Amino acid sequence: MVDVTELNPGQVLESSVVTPNGRLLLPGGMTLTREHIAFLHKWGIARVHVQNQEGEPAALDQDLINAIESYLTPFYACNDIEEPVTRAVYEHAVKRLALKCQQGWTIPRKEPNLPVNDGNLLDSFYAGEFSLKDLVNHDVELSSFPDIYFKIHRAINSPHSTAEYLAGIISKDPSLSAKLLRIVNSPFYGLTSRVDSITRAVALVGVNELSTLALGISAISAFKDIPGELVDMRSFWTHSVAVGVLSRHLGRDFPEISGERLFVAGLLHDIGRLVMFRRLPAISTEAIIYAQSNLLPLVEAERDFLGFDHGLIGAALVKSWKLPQYLAHPLGGHHREDCLGSPMTAMVHLADFLAIAMAFSQKGSLIAPPLSPSACKTAGLTPEKLENIISGAEEEFENIVDIFFAKGRG
Structure with a gap:
């Protein structure tokens, strides 16, 4: 992608430019004029895809493609990569990372970054002697919320x-x-x-x-005192922002659902995991190691080690912490097949998958959870819709991450 500030008249858009609400601003293939560039500035568009000087997308080196595919493929270990939506996501991910590499991004090394418990990570409960209710009741710290x-x-x-x-x-x-x-x-x-x-x-x-x-x-x-051995908080919230932004874009065909609610549901979808890390750091360490060693989504390891997952913790927290009730279903059900008939929950499920599968962000789980065909049906997601969702979400994602983490700017 090219910053709008670096555009020149005569360059050709590689893909259409749309607003977060789905309004088409300029179609792909259009040759830009000074007026077009000024128009993009006026609408607050930060980056666009443009073709190279010969009018075709820049050719991608096959060795680079092979390296990217080698990096990406393990993310899809629990998914059928030949399923149409999954295949389309994979192809978009390869192209996205190839373009990033051309702009200076380096493919991360494959060495797993596994947590280590040196004896300082102590659980608040003994193994097998607590329930979901015990865990949530122990973490009702409303005093930690800002006034x-x-x-x-x-x-x-x-x-x-x-x-x-x-x-x-x-x-x-x-x-x-x-x-x-x-x-x-x-x-x-x-x-x-x-x-x-x-x-x-x-x-x-x-x-x-x-x-x-x-x-x-x-x-x-409110989420403080999370052991750094278990999670890098910037990475955690970067993933959460990605899920929030993608949820909002997935909901563009559902005007009856607030885009802000979708964003916040995505932003907070994994808060149950933070409570798990805070109150059960030792068990969480074992779960992370088990998941990464066996190429499993972390949610499956949570169920094996705890008997429940972070989604159910999140749903219980909605009630205990008096969060808005509309958050309970998407937080609690985004990893449960029987809950994905709800459009809002289905969108958070799909956004979580996309954020990992597209390598928007890295977090404790580097394996994308299984993509639910029923969630795709509920949300109306098809391979043809992916390009607009991904391209629109990526620009928003980069802006929101900058807003959340920019130093000295709120």
Whole structure:
């Protein structure tokens, strides 16, 4: 992909440019003019795919393709790579990583990064002497949530709350306000003019929509004291952002489902795993080693070692932590086949698969969970729809990750 700031008149778009809401801005194959480039700037588009000077996509070296396929194939160990959607995802992943390599990205080494318990990782319970309920009750630390979370939560649930009141609450938290404004001004929304106040953001985006984003972002700060031996928190939240952005794009054909709710469901889909790491670090270490050594998704190892998985922990946390109730089903069911008839849950399932299979991010599980055909049917995902979903999500993903992790910028 090429930064819009580096475009020149005469270059040709390799693929169509669409907004996060699916609006076509410029079709693939169009020769760019100065007006087109200015138009992309106006819409907040950061990067686009362009053809090389000969008008064809740059040829990819076969040795590079072989190296990428060798790197990617283990991600699909639990999937049938000849299944149509899976095959299309794999081909898009190979192309995506090849383009990244041409831009300077280096294929990671294959050595597993396995955690080691040197005796300092102690579980809060003895093996076999706890239940899911015990684990969740032991981790009800509402005091670790920031005050802004509770203020927003009360405002949302108050029949007397107004848009101005909510904007006033959010505006008093500089860090949260900065993140929200950067998201509102990013390709996530594709607004044509800059928004410089929370009051204006609420008016343009909507009270429910902005408050949903605010809750999701503020909830993240509650997850502290996670053993670094088990998970790199930046990698964890990078994966979570990818799932949130992909969920939102998968939901474009479902206007009745809030894009913000889909994003937050994806953002928080693995919070049960963080509780598992915090309260059961020793067992979690064994599960991670077992999963990576046997090329299994981590969720399967969780079930083998605990008798339940992080999804069920997440669903229980929704109730204990008084998170919005709509999160319970996607958090609890994104790895359960019997729950994938729900569009929101199916989209989080598919987004989780895509984030790993497309190598958007790396996390504790490097093996993509089995792709559910029923989830594809529920969400209407076909091979033909993948390109727009992936290309649109990738640009948003890079912007949101920058917003979450940029130093000194909220």
